[in-house]
Amino acid sequence: MLYEQLIINAAVLGAVFTLFALGLSLTWGALDVLxxxxxxxxxxxxxxATSVYSAYELPLASAMLVGILTGGMIxxxxxxxxxxxxxxxxxxxxxxxxxxxxATIGMGFVLDRIIGRATLDQVFSFPARAFPYKDFHIFGARxxxxxxxxxxxxxxxxxxxxxxxxxxxxxMAIRAIAYSAKIPPLLGIHVDRMSAATMAIGGMLAGLxxxxxTVWVSxxxxxxxxxxxxxxxxxxxxxxxxxxxxxxLAAFILAFAETxxxxxxxxxxxxxxxxxxxxxxxxxRPQGLFGTRSAMRA
Amino acid sequence: MSxxxxxxxxGMVAGMLSASALSASAEDIDVAALVEQTGVVGxxxxxxxxxxxxxxxxVNESSRLGDYKLKIEIKDAASNPATTAALATQxxxxxxxxxxxxxxxxxxxxxxxxxxxxxxxxxxxxxxxxGVVETGEYIYRLTAPFYTYNDLTxxxxxxxGVKKVALSFISNIPSVAGLGKDFAPKWAKEYGMEIVASEGxxxxxxxxxxxxxxxxxxxxDAIGLYHIDxxxxxxxxxxxxxxxxxxxxxxxINPSTLEAVGDAADGLLMSIDYSPAMSDxxxxxxxxxxxxxxxxxxxxxAANGYDAVLFLSAALEKVIKAGNKxxxxxxxxxxxxxxxxxxxxxxxxxxxxxxxxxxxxxxxxLVRFDKGKPNILFSGKDR
Numbered sequence: 001m002l003y004e005q006l007i008i009n010a011a012v013l014g015a016v017f018t019l020f021a022l023g024l025s026l027t028w029g030a031l032d033v034l035x036x037x038x039x040x041x042x043x044x045x046x047x048x049a050t051s052v053y054s055a056y057e058l059p060l061a062s063a064m065l066v067g068i069l070t071g072g073m074i075x076x077x078x079x080x081x082x083x084x085x086x087x088x089x090x091x092x093x094x095x096x097x098x099x100x101x102x103a104t105i106g107m108g109f110v111l112d113r114i115i116g117r118a119t120l121d122q123v124f125s126f127p128a129r130a131f132p133y134k135d136f137h138i139f140g141a142r143x144x145x146x147x148x149x150x151x152x153x154x155x156x157x158x159x160x161x162x163x164x165x166x167x168x169x170x171x172m173a174i175r176a177i178a179y180s181a182k183i184p185p186l187l188g189i190h191v192d193r194m195s196a197a198t199m200a201i202g203g204m205l206a207g208l209x210x211x212x213x214t215v216w217v218s219x220x221x222x223x224x225x226x227x228x229x230x231x232x233x234x235x236x237x238x239x240x241x242x243x244x245x246x247x248x249l250a251a252f253i254l255a256f257a258e259t260x261x262x263x264x265x266x267x268x269x270x271x272x273x274x275x276x277x278x279x280x281x282x283x284x285r286p287q288g289l290f291g292t293r294s295a296m297r298a
Numbered sequence: 299m300s301x302x303x304x305x306x307x308x309g310m311v312a313g314m315l316s317a318s319a320l321s322a323s324a325e326d327i328d329v330a331a332l333v334e335q336t337g338v339v340g341x342x343x344x345x346x347x348x349x350x351x352x353x354x355x356x357v358n359e360s361s362r363l364g365d366y367k368l369k370i371e372i373k374d375a376a377s378n379p380a381t382t383a384a385l386a387t388q389x390x391x392x393x394x395x396x397x398x399x400x401x402x403x404x405x406x407x408x409x410x411x412x413x414x415x416x417x418x419x420x421x422x423x424x425x426x427x428x429g430v431v432e433t434g435e436y437i438y439r440l441t442a443p444f445y446t447y448n449d450l451t452x453x454x455x456x457x458x459g460v461k462k463v464a465l466s467f468i469s470n471i472p473s474v475a476g477l478g479k480d481f482a483p484k485w486a487k488e489y490g491m492e493i494v495a496s497e498g499x500x501x502x503x504x505x506x507x508x509x510x511x512x513x514x515x516x517x518x519d520a521i522g523l524y525h526i527d528x529x530x531x532x533x534x535x536x537x538x539x540x541x542x543x544x545x546x547x548x549x550x551i552n553p554s555t556l557e558a559v560g561d562a563a564d565g566l567l568m569s570i571d572y573s574p575a576m577s578d579x580x581x582x583x584x585x586x587x588x589x590x591x592x593x594x595x596x597x598x599x600a601a602n603g604y605d606a607v608l609f610l611s612a613a614l615e616k617v618i619k620a621g622n623k624x625x626x627x628x629x630x631x632x633x634x635x636x637x638x639x640x641x642x643x644x645x646x647x648x649x650x651x652x653x654x655x656x657x658x659x660x661x662x663x664l665v666r667f668d669k670g671k672p673n674i675l676f677s678g679k680d681r
Contacts, residue, residue, distance in 0.1 A: 002511075005511055006508060006511070009505075009507035009508050009511065010508075012507065013505050013507065016505070113336065116336060116337075116340060117336075119341075119554075120340070120341045120344055120554075121336070121337070121338070121339075121340040121341040122341045122527065122552055122554040122555070123527050123528055123531055123552070123554050123555045123558050124554065124558070125531065125557070125558035127557075127560070128558070128559070128560025128561065128562070129560070133539060135539065142540070144539065213504075216532075217504065217505075217506075217531055217532035217535070217536075218531040218532060218534075218535040218558050218559060218560075218562075219528070219531030219532070219555065219558035219559075220528070221527070221528040223338055223502070223528055224504055224528055226502070227502040227503070227504050228504070230502070258505075259507075259508050262497075262499075262508040262509055262512070263508050263511070263512065266498065267469075267497050267498055267499040267503075267508075267509055268469035268470070268498040268499055268500055270499065270500065270503065271500055271502070
């Protein structure tokens with residue numbers, strides 16, 4: 001086995017994890033919404049993209065765009081239907097957070113069942129002809145065109161999201177909301193609008209990762225979202241809730257750990273990496289690798 | 299005025315009596331189907347239910363049960379052992395004479411002790427794990443365990459000159475892990491093959507890139523993939539993209555997965571208990587009537603559901619022909635009799651195991667998929 005190949009495998013896996021976890025981290029960090037419907041959004045977006053592709057024979061990129069927009073739309077609808085009323089009705093922050101988690105569980109379940117019914121809980125995919133795979137060789141290792149696309153898009157999303165959060169006015173507004181929900185309105189920040197925008201971006205990231213994943217592994221099912229949600233949760237905790245850089249680093253740490261375990265140990269222990277990392281982080285650095293929010297609050 | 303009123307009353311009473319006599323002559327035999335319509339095995343359960351409906355329809359159209367009608371009521375077991383156990387308790391307290399299903403192993407393990415304790419016959423489908431029929435004399439399983447016919451693949455591989463085999467399997471689903479860890483190596487040894495790689499992964503794994511590298515690096519002639527469908531898409535396409543040109547074999551694959559995988563599945567081998575391509579008269583009858591009713595090819599799950607109802611109705615027929623009441627005790631005795639002789643169903647000739655006489659055994663067939671269509675290479679009858 002080539003070490004170069006293992007590095008490529010781990011890098012692509014890290015990129016897939018990053019794309020999924022970025023949205024989860026963003027909404028959790030900025031809005032205090034631990035969105036347990038993120039996995040279902042990821043699957044629903046991918047299903048809409050594959051359905052639209054099959055029904056209208058759209059170009060793959062257009063179908064993927066529909067999938068991404070679906071993710072965004074789910075985020076906005078979730079915010080309007082569930083999170084906004086909770087923000088308005090429940091003033092106790094901790095209770096509001098719990099109510100939102102409960103709401104996301106419900107939304108995730110509803111989405112899962114809709115897609116489960118539509119697909120008979122079976123695998124759905126783009127037709128095999130939709131994406132012509134092509135392999136490239138670097139130092140004897142193989143990387144496919146879809147893997148290059150995943151790596152490039154992940155890099156772009158992470159950089160742009162980080163710039164947006166850290167440099168733009170809206171990013172500053174989101175960070176202000178993350179710090180306190182009461183002060184931003186006094187500064188003229190429209191909390192509802194920024195929350196909806198954040199949920200939309202989180203959903204679009206879920207949609208992007210879902211559609212790319214469907215092309216990469218040639219199919220997806222409702223249960224795929226559950227597997228990813230577990231990994232995404234580990235990544236966000238490891239990286240530090242709300243930290244984009246932490247999320248990227250944690251995703252790659254997890255991907256390299258899993259790849260190493262599969263390559264040099266027993267593949268059935270791969271989940272051990274994720275959960276051992278969570279336990280270790282919770283023990284020694286509960287705020288995560290880049291957990292700045294806790295420091296700010298302290 | 300009073301006489302016509304009396305006549306009218308008498309007429310009404312007579313009418314009511316004759317109506318009740320009519321309904322008594324077509325009495326329902328209640329059966330509870332605890333079959334998964336949602337959740338992880340919802341896709342299998344929905345198919346099982348179609349097979350059950352078809353068989354019930356055929357039984358009721360025939361005069362096999364005399365004046366009785368089979369009435370199967372579906373309850374969604376939701377791929378959840380706790381739900382299934384609650385439904386089994388409910389069924390035991392109802393008028394149902396038997397429980398059909400569930401399909402999920404853990405749900406069967408949760409509900410079988412209840413059926414046994416409450417003395418209601420239970421005919422599970424799928425539930426390919428140890429400990430189901432072992433629960434007691436009330437528990438039957440109408441799906442032959444994978445290990446009873448999957449050796450057909452190895453026989454074929456040996457005939458084709460395969461010497462080196464690599465295996466990849468789910469490590470935390472006992473019935474599937476058993477195939478990959480225990481049975482496949484045993485069959486490989488029996489047919490003079492060497493296992494050059496063996497990789498176990500949890501059932502929630504989605505990325506197989508490194509597993510694929512390890513399997514291909516071992517340079518096998520054939521690779522066995524004991525995985526669920528969501529994993530097979532990435533594994534099959536990944537192995538072909540990694541340049542593996544040898545034979546691939548699976549223990550199960552659904553049509554939607556074959557479609558997703560496309561040409562990469564060409565030549566894929568699978569030993570299975572039922573295929574729409576089977577030519578046994580009883581299998582063909584099932585396939586044709588399923589296609590007619592549902593305008594689709596049946597799956598193995600539908601075949602299992604169909605066979606469960608055929609098996610149950612064969613026992614009910616015995617009870618009724620003997621002039622006995624179709625209650626749980628009489629039914630259990632008749633089920634045991636049918637199990638001794640076996641029957642012909644969707645999966646062909648079905649017999650039962652030598653130890654308990656409650657676990658189905660079939661010949662099985664080896665199929666090869668070409669352009670998504672199954673072609674039978676040989677039957678277990680020709681072993």
